[in-house]
Amino acid sequence: MTTLCVRQVRTRAVQAPLEYTLKTSTGVIATVPLVLIDLETDAGITGRSYVFTYMPLALKAVQVLVDELGTTLVGKPVEPVNLDAEFESRLRLLGRGGLVIMACSGLDMALWDALALHQDVPLATLLGGSPRPVPVYDSHGLDGLELGPLRARRAVEAGFRAIKTKMGYATLAQDLEVLRALRQAVGSDVHIMVDYNQGLSVPEAERRIRALAQEGVTWVEEPTIQENLAGHARLRGLGAPIQMGENWCGPGDMQRALQAGACDFAMPDVMKIGGVTGWMRAAALAQGAGVPMSSHIFPEISAHLLAVTPTAHWLERMDLAGPVLAQPLRCVDGCAVSADVPGSGVAWNEDAVRAYQVN
Numbered sequence: 001m002t003t004l005c006v007r008q009v010r011t012r013a014v015q016a017p018l019e020y021t022l023k024t025s026t027g028v029i030a031t032v033p034l035v036l037i038d039l040e041t042d043a044g045i046t047g048r049s050y051v052f053t054y055m056p057l058a059l060k061a062v063q064v065l066v067d068e069l070g071t072t073l074v075g076k077p078v079e080p081v082n083l084d085a086e087f088e089s090r091l092r093l094l095g096r097g098g099l100v101i102m103a104c105s106g107l108d109m110a111l112w113d114a115l116a117l118h119q120d121v122p123l124a125t126l127l128g129g130s131p132r133p134v135p136v137y138d139s140h141g142l143d144g145l146e147l148g149p150l151r152a153r154r155a156v157e158a159g160f161r162a163i164k165t166k167m168g169y170a171t172l173a174q175d176l177e178v179l180r181a182l183r184q185a186v187g188s189d190v191h192i193m194v195d196y197n198q199g200l201s202v203p204e205a206e207r208r209i210r211a212l213a214q215e216g217v218t219w220v221e222e223p224t225i226q227e228n229l230a231g232h233a234r235l236r237g238l239g240a241p242i243q244m245g246e247n248w249c250g251p252g253d254m255q256r257a258l259q260a261g262a263c264d265f266a267m268p269d270v271m272k273i274g275g276v277t278g279w280m281r282a283a284a285l286a287q288g289a290g291v292p293m294s295s296h297i298f299p300e301i302s303a304h305l306l307a308v309t310p311t312a313h314w315l316e317r318m319d320l321a322g323p324v325l326a327q328p329l330r331c332v333d334g335c336a337v338s339a340d341v342p343g344s345g346v347a348w349n350e351d352a353v354r355a356y357q358v359n
């Protein structure tokens, strides 16, 4: 087989609409700023991925980073592991955290997609496994007492057996009131995960987790500042498992968190952990530590990755890119089911992209 080489990397910035405005304990997301990546190869195959910049103010900067890093790939073989090593060396002084790792990961995901398309197999198959149904939860915001139970009921009606809610109302009493309303809406058999988005001090987190544990939550996510590994470690063993990982930049961050005993569960984000390449290394760390590993957003590609993750746990369904995708991920009977197509399943709805494109 001839070597597949990168011909060009094209990007487009979009602001996609959200079905429900996403409220968290630390801010509101009203539209979804995404950089769409098309990595063209000399075989006429185009690898695709997207990165989510969290806030519109970072959209342009991330797009420029992807463009500039993409230029360095032109003419090179589509070998994501080797190109990851090249980025590692090239970016050593700048550092591979923050926006830089997001851009690198986006390119890595597009490279792997191109490889899978070239081999005409789904990404999970290229990685040595095969697509399989992955348990999925529907991920909600800080939705309060009206929208919260409504969304929870809709999720259960749609076949979900697990939901996640953002938490961090002004008082513990309000947290408990919302949690109990959600429990009433979904019944006793449905998992409820709780996410504080780093919103609490350690003592306040301890007080709230002790109370939430009595309500039977499946996990408590990022109760305090994510860099505070010792703080997270102190919050374990209170009756509710501690979940974190969406802000780990590269497998090294994950290794430090595991070493500090910061969490019971891990949920790396494919865009921050280093793309497919970084994810596979993170999966090995989770396996070694015996830690169940879930995904964070990016449901389409994460469904393939969890299918080959030894300690695969839950896939998060938060449909951020759905409006610009040709085929959003399907969820059936509580499981995510990858489309039976080659690649990662990321392809654009071009009409939608045109409608939401800002750059």
Ligand SMILES: [Mg+2]
Pocket (backbone or CB within 6 Å): 195, 197, 221, 222, 246
């Ligand atoms: Mg979270």
